[in-house]
Amino acid sequence: MTDTTTPAEPVASGTVGRRVHRLRVERGLTQRQLAEPAYTAAYISILESDRVRPSEAALRHLAERLGVTYEELATGRPPHIATGLRGELVDAQRLLALGEGEPAAAAYRRLLAEAERHGLEDERAAALLGLGQCALFAGDLTAARGHFEAAEPLLAGAPPVQRARAVRGRAVAHLLAGELRYSCYLLESAIDGLNAAGLQDPDALVLLYTAAIAPYLDMGAHARAAQAAEIALGLAPQVTDPALVAGMHRTVARTLLAEGRTAEADASLARAAALYEQLQIRTELAHCHWMRGYVHAQDGALDAAARELTTARDMLAAGRAELYTAQVEVELADVLRRLGRREEAGQLLVRLLDRLQPDRGPVHRAAAHRLLGLLAEDGADSAAAEEHYGRALALLEPTGAAGDLADLCRLLGDLQRRLGRTEAALDTYRTGLGHAAAPGTTTLGPAPAQPPFTSA
Incomplete structure (x- = not known):
């Protein structure tokens, strides 16, 4: 033969x-x-x-x-090498879920080298996605974007939900860097791509729509955020991954809060927390404590808010999630100020700004300066208040965070008016009105088309 x-x-x-x-x-x-x-x-x-x-x-x-x-x-690969690597990738993901960011990153780096050595593209992509998540957790946004971008070409033939994870990771990194418009662009383009290709994958779409809610809200595009939440909720009965369902409930709570529906938001967070407890995902459970603290603060239950936020802060800090810890501390400082613990709030914010690098989390650095401005006003230090409001505005203007910009302009305008600087106050109010007039409509294109299969 x-x-x-x-x-x-x-x-x-x-x-x-x-x-x-x-x-x-x-x-x-x-x-x-x-x-x-x-x-x-x-x-x-x-x-x-x-x-x-x-x-x-x-x-x-x-x-x-x-x-x-x-x-x-x-x-040339040893027998069962891919199976062994996949098992170790699951172990690395479990470390990250438990808040062990550094050990998880070390495991993913080792697995990435093994996958590259044996030419295992699927496992290489999974390791890159894991490294991207670890970098997000650690607040290293440049490294996170690099890992997710490197994973995308390897996932060209992968299931839609895997490709969506890479896009979501990039979008979150851009969001945390203050690049709200680009974050929205990435997510909306991916949604439109799935719909145009007829890829009716509920898991992928829920992941993308849920991720879009945060940048929509930060840009003041509340109607679009509510639409994304409605679509995600409609798709939820078809989702196979319980962690995705939990993430959806946690994020949808933000839209409910924006609409003043605090009881429904708290119920949504309780569902998310129960799922995270069942799945033993400690990092996401910390985010639920964070959001529940915010719900209590909106509802005026300040002592309960302080407890939830302190729990979230401690859980995230234990895993060295620097950027997320700083975000929680901003919320905690606001609650402490409202409780009359102004000196404690001010010290927390100053330490936070010392730790938080200028290129990371400009929206949250701006929020810290806003709060320091309010504390300065409480202490009758108008010059310091104006300086902090000015710094906050400079940080926010490139981001397109319309709601926060409008709020800051109101605070600064009120201060200028009280100081007798009427013309400056009028200019500041006009700027604020410009930000509030059409949030999220002049900066964003048409909303993604709604998928044709959202009913259960």
Whole structure:
């Protein structure tokens, strides 16, 4: 019998031919003994010299004679290496879920090197996604974007939800960096791409719509945020991943709060927390405590808010989630100020600004300066208050956070008016009105088309 072959291109060590030669010699076989009865010694000779590329049938014959698996002979990978790596990737994800960011990142780096060494593209992509999540957790936004961008081309043929995870990761990194418009653009483009391709994947769409809620709200596009929440809720009964459902409930609570529906928001957070407890995802459970603290603060239950926010802060700080810890501390400082614990709030904010690097979290640095401005006004230090409001405005203006910008302009305008600077106050109010007039409509394009299968 002869084998159908094609001329082989020059190849490096580790080719099929060289693997066949090494294994044959190790087993003490001649070329004739390896070849018979299906092939000839001459064929084995030219195969071992990499002058032909063997067919699948030839590889299966040779693998059986050499006592190895077809995959091992064809790829050079040890048996079951991919299965072992996938199990270790699950372990690394569990470390991150428990808030062990640094050990998780170390595990993902090792697994990425292993996947690259063995040419396992799916496992390489999974390791990059994990490293991106670890970098987000640590607040290293540049590294996070790099990992997610590197994963995307590897996921070209992967299920939609895997591709959506990479896009979501990039979008969150841009959001935390204050690039709200680009965050929305990434998510909306991915949603439109799925719908245009007819890829009716509820998991992927819920992931993307849920991720879009935060930048929509920060930009003041409340109607679009509410629409995204409604679509995500409609898709939820078809979602197979309970962690996605939990994340949706946690994020949808923000839209309910924006509409003043605090009881419904609290109920949504309770559902999310129950799922996270069941799944033992400590990092996301910390976010639920954070959001419940915010709900209590909106409802005027300040002592309960302080307890929830302190719990969230401590959980995130234990895992060295620097950026998220700072975000929670801004909310906690606001509650402490409202409780009359102004000195404690001010010290917390000053420490926060010292830790939070200028290129990370400009929206949250601005929120800290806003609160320091309010504290300065409480202490009758108008000059310090105006300085902090000015810094907050400078941080927010490039982000497009329309609601926060309008609020800051109101605070600064009120201060200027009380100081007798009427013309300056009028200019500031006009600027604020410009931000509040059409939030999220002049900066964003048309909303993504609603998928045709949102009913359960």
